[in-house]
Amino acid sequence: MQVTSRQFKENSHKALQDEELRAALNRVKQGFTTKRREAADALPEFEQLRDQARDIKNHVLENLDYYLEYFESRVKDQGGHVHWCSTHKDAKDAILKICKDAGAKTVTKGKSMITEELALNKFLEAQGIEPIETDLGEYIIQLADEPPSHIIGPAVHKTREQVTELFHEHHQKYGYTEREEDAEKLVGEARAVLRHKYVTADVGITGANFLVAETGSTVIVTNEGNGDLTQSLPKTHIVVASLEKVIPTLEDVSTVMRVLARSATGQEMSVYTTFSTGPRRKDDIDGPENFHVILLDGGRSEMIGTELQELLRCIRCGACMNHCPVYHAVGGHSYGWVYPGPIGAALNPQMVGLEEALHLPNASSFCGRCEEVCPVRIPLPKILRHWREKAFEQQIAPKPDRWGIELWGFFAKRPGLYRQVTKIAAKMLSLMAGKEGRLKKLPFNNGWTRVRDLPAPQGETFMQQWQKKQKREG
Ligand code: SF4
Numbered sequence: 001m002q003v004t005s006r007q008f009k010e011n012s013h014k015a016l017q018d019e020e021l022r023a024a025l026n027r028v029k030q031g032f033t034t035k036r037r038e039a040a041d042a043l044p045e046f047e048q049l050r051d052q053a054r055d056i057k058n059h060v061l062e063n064l065d066y067y068l069e070y071f072e073s074r075v076k077d078q079g080g081h082v083h084w085c086s087t088h089k090d091a092k093d094a095i096l097k098i099c100k101d102a103g104a105k106t107v108t109k110g111k112s113m114i115t116e117e118l119a120l121n122k123f124l125e126a127q128g129i130e131p132i133e134t135d136l137g138e139y140i141i142q143l144a145d146e147p148p149s150h151i152i153g154p155a156v157h158k159t160r161e162q163v164t165e166l167f168h169e170h171h172q173k174y175g176y177t178e179r180e181e182d183a184e185k186l187v188g189e190a191r192a193v194l195r196h197k198y199v200t201a202d203v204g205i206t207g208a209n210f211l212v213a214e215t216g217s218t219v220i221v222t223n224e225g226n227g228d229l230t231q232s233l234p235k236t237h238i239v240v241a242s243l244e245k246v247i248p249t250l251e252d253v254s255t256v257m258r259v260l261a262r263s264a265t266g267q268e269m270s271v272y273t274t275f276s277t278g279p280r281r282k283d284d285i286d287g288p289e290n291f292h293v294i295l296l297d298g299g300r301s302e303m304i305g306t307e308l309q310e311l312l313r314c315i316r317c318g319a320c321m322n323h324c325p326v327y328h329a330v331g332g333h334s335y336g337w338v339y340p341g342p343i344g345a346a347l348n349p350q351m352v353g354l355e356e357a358l359h360l361p362n363a364s365s366f367c368g369r370c371e372e373v374c375p376v377r378i379p380l381p382k383i384l385r386h387w388r389e390k391a392f393e394q395q396i397a398p399k400p401d402r403w404g405i406e407l408w409g410f411f412a413k414r415p416g417l418y419r420q421v422t423k424i425a426a427k428m429l430s431l432m433a434g435k436e437g438r439l440k441k442l443p444f445n446n447g448w449t450r451v452r453d454l455p456a457p458q459g460e461t462f463m464q465q466w467q468k469k470q471k472r473e474g
Contacts, residue, residue, distance in 0.1 A: 001119045001147050003352045005336035008359035012330040021331050024157045028150070032322035035266020036373065043262065053256045054377045057313035060246055061304065067213045067246045068295070074216025078278025080291035091296045092123050095205070095238060098292050102236045104129055104202035110220060110227035111135035112207025113151055113316060114240045114296055116338045117351075120205075131205075132197045134226035136190055143170045149332030149340065152264050152318040157331050160186070194226070204230040204288065206276075208241035209315070210256070211293070214249045217277040218293060221260065221270035228274050237276065237288035242296045244312040256315060259375035264317040299351055307386050311347050313376040320370035320380060326363045335360060342370035346383040354387060355396050361387035400444070419463050426457035 004011060015021055040046045060067055072082040085091040095118075099107060107124060109115065109131055121131045121142065133142040137155035141148055143166045148154030155163075160183055167189055168179045174193050180186050206227050210219040218239045220227045231237045247253050261267040280287030303309055321327040321341025332340030337348045337357070345360040361384040370380040391397040392405065411418040433439050433456030442449050460468075 001116060001338055003337050003356055005348055005352060005357040005360055006355075008334055008336060008357075008363060011334035011336060012363075015330045015334050020159050020162065021157055024159055025328050025331055028153070028156055028322055029328045032265065032318070036263055036319060036322065037266075039262040039266040039268065043258075046259070046262065049255060049259050050375050050377060053259050053315070053375055054313060056247065056252045056256060057244075057315075057376050060248065061244065061309055061312055064243065064246070064301075064304065067248060068243055071211050071213040071216060071246050072295075074213065075278065075291075075293055076216075078216050078291070079281075080216065080278045080293060082293045082295055084295050084297075086297045088118050088296070088298055091240065091294050091298070092118050092120065094292075094294055095120065095240070096123075096127055098236060098238055098290075099124070099127075099129055099203050102203050102290070104236070106130045106132060106197065106201045107203045107205055108132050108134050108197055108201040108230045108234065109138070110204070110206035110222065110230045111138050111154065112205070112240055113148075113338055114207055114242055114298075115205065116148060117296075117298060118240070120240075132194070132201065134194055134198070134224075134230050135222070136187065136224060136226075139190060139194065140166060143167075147333065147338070150318060150321060151316050151339065151341075151343075157333070198229045198233050201230075201234045203236045203238060204232075204234040205238045205240060206231050208239050208245050208293075209260070210253050211241055211246045211295075212248075212250055212253055212275075213246055215275075215277055217250075217275045219253060219273065219275050221257065221273050223265075223267075223271045225272050228272060231274070231276055231288065232286050235288055236290040236292070237279075238292045238294060239276065240294045240296065242298060242300055244300055244314075256376075260315050260317050263319040263373065263375040303350060308346075308350055308383065310378050311343070311350075311383060313378055314343055314347075315376060316343075317375055319373040319375065320378075323369040323373050325365055325367065325369075330363075335363070342380045342384070343378075346378075346380050346387070349387050349390075354390055354394070358391060358396060361385075361391070404444075419461070422461055423464070426461055430456045430458060432456070 075082050083094040085094055107129055124131045133139045137153055138148065140155040140158055140163055149157040163186055164179055164181050167176065167186060171189060171193060176189055180189055206220055208218040209221050212219060218241065247256065257269065257273065261270045279289055279291040300312060303312055320343050324341050327341040335344045335348065337344065337352055339347050342364065345363050348360055349357040364381065364384050366381050368381055371378065374380065392402060395402065411421055429439060437456050437458065438453040439456050440449060440453050442454060448454065
């Protein structure tokens with residue numbers, strides 16, 4: 001996927017003018033957040049489960065080599081193959097080789113953020129292999145030739161009217177000549193088109209929510225059942241997963257799953273939870289003949305032992321973006337790479353480079369809601385601060401920001417001078433505000449007042465009031 005994180009500000013301005021996007025984002029804001037709160041409130045041990053999920057993931061990260069090798073040995077025991085891939089290119093090459101060995105012309109795909117990282121669809125198309133997304137949201141954005149805008153609702157930015165137009169444009173060749181406007185009928189139309197694709201695909205590619213070390217199983221959770229058809233009907237099943245997805249035992253999976261669905265969609269459980277353990281056995285009535293796991297590092301092992309390690313606990317539930325006021329305002333595409341919202345702002349600088357993703361750590365009000373709702377308690381604001389500090393140290397933060405912080409640092413080290421200057425500044429700002437008491441323009445900070453005014457400081461500074469209070473109280 002092409003990276004446009006550098007244009008975060010331009011992307012955001014464009015998003016803010018888009019009325020249809022505003023309507024779609026409003027649904028995210030209200031729907032997901034309410035459902036998550038209700039699901040969490042209904043489960044007394046929810047907070048305990050979050051601690052347990054965090055501890056399981058921490059334990060895995062501290063013993064990652066052990067669990068990955070254990071997982072590999074169990075996959076082999078079941079007759080499957082594990083392909084260790086350091087880079088995105090290695091992963092794409094491994095997938096292509098498997099597809100070529102299978103003589104693949106078409107590939108069905110379940111939803112997978114890792115394959116978005118790989119920009120796998122474009123890659124396969126360039127090799128003459130047709131990829132078909134089977135998750136409804138992914139299918140919609142594939143028709144629209146757009147990247148996902150949310151990690152669990154890839155087409156959350158699309159309105160029903162836009163989907164009607166897309167289906168009308170792309171489904172006429174299958175005999176659907178009417179412009180369908182009813183949501184249920186639109187789903188039925190997509191289902192009928194995709195059914196045929198499932199049975200004719202040569203290879204099925206899915207992601208994995210978990211890789212279970214003790215059994216060598218891969219696990220996907222879906223609400224549509226598309227993943228099951230993708231992985232069980234074609235002769236070859238490829239699972240594409242990043243290495244931090246490994247979990248020690250089935251019992252650990254059940255603990256993490258109890259917080260995953262509740263945090264993501266407010267469901268107690270997703271509709272389908274599917275375990276894949278190796279290729280089809282002699283007595284199985286269905287399943288693939290070949291089972292491959294692509295295990296991608298893609299820069300993750302560099303995060304182990306650093307301030308960023310905690311990001312590897314992420315279970316891709318999407319709760320942080322569902323609760324983020326910045327995401328609600330600008331949507332997922334503004335972030336310019338696969339992962340949007342707070343997790344994207346924290347992870348993308350590592351994945352695509354800080355210089356490219358420079359604006360993302362600043363795309364935060366630091367309200368802390370992302371950390372409050374994260375089921376595995378990732379301290380996202382702390383990690384965003386880490387990137388801000390890095391940008392400052394490496395002198396790649398915009399010059400006005402650097403000068404502003406240096407100036408503030410100068411005064412902050414001299415409290416007496418700081419108090420005098422803030423007293424004068426407060427006075428000047430209140431004079432500038434005139435009778436209305438509101439500032440329509442701020443010196444050196446026009447960005448703030450371009451679309452809103454600011455209440456001017458009134459009366460004394462906090463320190464003046466504090467000192468007076470201290471005196472009064474003796
Ligand atoms: S950072 Fe936390 S809240 Fe955000 S997607 Fe990952 S697990 Fe979910």
